[in-house]
Amino acid sequence: xxxxxxxxxxxxxxxxxxxxxxxxxxxxxxxxxxxxxxxxxxxxxxxxxxxxxxxxxxxxxxxxxxxxxxxxxxxxxxxxxxxxxxxxxxxxxxxxxxxxxxxxxxxxxxxxxxxxxxx
Amino acid sequence: xxxxxxxxxxxxxxxxxxxxxxxxxxxxxxxxxxxxxxxxxxxxxxxxxxxxxxxxxxxxxxxxxxxxxxxxxxxxxxxxxxxxxxxxxxxxxxxxxxxxxxxxxxxx
Numbered sequence: 001x002x003x004x005x006x007x008x009x010x011x012x013x014x015x016x017x018x019x020x021x022x023x024x025x026x027x028x029x030x031x032x033x034x035x036x037x038x039x040x041x042x043x044x045x046x047x048x049x050x051x052x053x054x055x056x057x058x059x060x061x062x063x064x065x066x067x068x069x070x071x072x073x074x075x076x077x078x079x080x081x082x083x084x085x086x087x088x089x090x091x092x093x094x095x096x097x098x099x100x101x102x103x104x105x106x107x108x109x110x111x112x113x114x115x116x117x118x119x
Numbered sequence: 120x121x122x123x124x125x126x127x128x129x130x131x132x133x134x135x136x137x138x139x140x141x142x143x144x145x146x147x148x149x150x151x152x153x154x155x156x157x158x159x160x161x162x163x164x165x166x167x168x169x170x171x172x173x174x175x176x177x178x179x180x181x182x183x184x185x186x187x188x189x190x191x192x193x194x195x196x197x198x199x200x201x202x203x204x205x206x207x208x209x210x211x212x213x214x215x216x217x218x219x220x221x222x223x224x225x226x227x
Binding site: 035044045046047050058059060061094096099103104105106107109110111112 | 120152154162163164169170175205207209214215220
């Protein structure tokens with residue numbers, strides 16, 4: 001059974017870059033869309049973007065200028081970089097995988113990692 | 120962008136009652152690629168329904184989804200204590216993928 005685990009700093013200073021990694025275990029990173037989704041405190045879920053196994057990406061237009069998602073097939077990991085962060089980027093960040101290749105119905109999630117943007 | 124509007128914002132019901140949650144899209148969702156998630160504090164979201172009406176693996180049959188085009192519904196036939204949570208709809212038929220703002224289902 002595939003499991004996902006987010007890792008990265010829990011505290012990032014304003015204007016700096018948030019970097020998170022999602023490690024995939026129990027299965028290959030191939031043939032799926034791999035997404036990042038976040039939830040700011042007291043708010044709803046927000047899709048950040050995804051990367052396909054081929055390396056193609058799609059990002060939320062509201063974050064597009066600041067987001068990069070990349071894939072490391074050799075390590076079975078994918079990563080999120082969000083530049084020029086502000087307090088509005090404080091959130092629980094989840095990585096997720098869909099139930100089927102080609103789908104975006106996410107049935108496998110990491111446990112989430114809280115990232116606080118503060119000086 | 121396809122905006123998903125969920126109603127009501129909060130639903131107060133008792134265990135054993137029937138819950139009906141609505142998700143309305145600003146434009147038709149291609150392929151009815153509409154999903155529902157249950158989200159509890161401190162946990163990852165849980166996939167309940169995909170493609171509008173198909174139950175995900177392991178989801179009890181008291182959860183059902185219906186609808187097409189722009190109007191979708193999640194029904195919980197008889198509420199169990201563990202069903203009180205926040206529910207989100209999400210569409211991926213149209214790019215970009217979007218979530219609704221959520222419906223909080225609380226114990227009355």
